[in-house]
Amino acid sequence: MSQREFDLIQRYFRQAVSPAADLPVGIGDDGAVVLAGNTNLAWVMDTINEDVHFPHDAPGAAVGHRALAVNLSDMVAMGAQPRWMLLSLCLPEVDEAWLADFSDGLLSLARDSGVTLAGGDTTRGPLSVAVTLLGPLHGQAVQRSGARPGDRLLVSGTLGDARAGLDIALGDGHAADAVESELLKRYLYPQARLALSPLLARHARAAIDLSDGLVGDLTHLLSASGVGATIHSQRLPRSRALMAHAEEESDALALSGGDDYEILCAVAPEAVETLVREAAAEGIMLSDIGEITQGPELTVLDRDGQPVPLEAGFSHFGDDDA
Ligand SMILES: Nc1ncnc2c1ncn2[C@@H]1O[C@H](COP(=O)(O)OP(=O)(O)O)[C@@H](O)[C@H]1O
Ligand SMILES: Cc1ncc(C[n+]2csc(CCOP(=O)(O)OP(=O)(O)O)c2C)c(N)n1
Numbered sequence: 001m002s003q004r005e006f007d008l009i010q011r012y013f014r015q016a017v018s019p020a021a022d023l024p025v026g027i028g029d030d031g032a033v034v035l036a037g038n039t040n041l042a043w044v045m046d047t048i049n050e051d052v053h054f055p056h057d058a059p060g061a062a063v064g065h066r067a068l069a070v071n072l073s074d075m076v077a078m079g080a081q082p083r084w085m086l087l088s089l090c091l092p093e094v095d096e097a098w099l100a101d102f103s104d105g106l107l108s109l110a111r112d113s114g115v116t117l118a119g120g121d122t123t124r125g126p127l128s129v130a131v132t133l134l135g136p137l138h139g140q141a142v143q144r145s146g147a148r149p150g151d152r153l154l155v156s157g158t159l160g161d162a163r164a165g166l167d168i169a170l171g172d173g174h175a176a177d178a179v180e181s182e183l184l185k186r187y188l189y190p191q192a193r194l195a196l197s198p199l200l201a202r203h204a205r206a207a208i209d210l211s212d213g214l215v216g217d218l219t220h221l222l223s224a225s226g227v228g229a230t231i232h233s234q235r236l237p238r239s240r241a242l243m244a245h246a247e248e249e250s251d252a253l254a255l256s257g258g259d260d261y262e263i264l265c266a267v268a269p270e271a272v273e274t275l276v277r278e279a280a281a282e283g284i285m286l287s288d289i290g291e292i293t294q295g296p297e298l299t300v301l302d303r304d305g306q307p308v309p310l311e312a313g314f315s316h317f318g319d320d321d322a
């Protein structure tokens, strides 16, 4: 979410009493936390719209997969276990072949993630899918606000692939070779890092999932925590496919490409080794990209130690027309 979207929510929706006893985490994090009986449940919602979040010719299975994956990623960032899903489906028309494909993409990911569809809503209008997930925390809620100066910044997987894949999807939509098809897949089928969720609950001070681009989302974590950071562009993890496809632009794609759905976390230096080892045992690579500073600035250094000019993250409404 950009500053503009944040300002709109602050102005019209943010309630005075938050957090409350039964709402330990309210508006402003990757998800809310509600206290039901004596269980803390994380609760998230993300919507995806045709031509905004996915192209009109995206396969139905990719749309179904994405609608759930982007929400799973928010649950992971909170350190929660996704359990129950509500699905709101807004369809322009009934296309049964598309629906079969869509439900396949959605429900096979749900099955693999241990999520049950509990209800929803179906309406007619421009194609849009909203998913809500609910589930218990693995331990402490992992919030955006917990980072402290001296913490290391770790990021999962590789960055920039999805943005390169989006450009391929918006071209003729066909991958020319194995490299392009890998990048296209990274865009069309984001993989939430579910296995990281309990590890974050144990070892991370703060986390956010990367939907808008590293710089934009890191900025949110920094302002929630009241700290700054220095990161190093040559440490940003990049896939072989990205380097083969767009090495020259790979810094920019990794810094602000968007749609990565990787996890960025701040970790006390003494906890880094254990977290990296436990994540590796789950098949998840974590890269140390820099450190939290007193702040409030975010500085990105290039390989010569020179600051890189920063681009803002993705914004639905633009930042300048407020
Ligand atoms: N219309 C809204 N009403 C209330 N809260 C909202 C609304 N839209 C977004 N939020 C809240 O604002 C925060 C940031 O939203 P967003 O950037 O979409 O988070 P994320 O990138 O994790 O999906 C979240 O806590 C979200 O719940
Ligand atoms: C067809 C298409 N064009 C552009 C994008 C790029 N894009 C659209 S929304 C977005 C940011 C993430 O979406 P948002 O609704 O802000 O998700 P949230 O931050 O709430 O998780 C990005 C990078 C895309 N995914 N698909």
Ligand SMILES: [Mg+2]
Binding pocket: 045, 046, 047
């Ligand atoms: Mg959102």
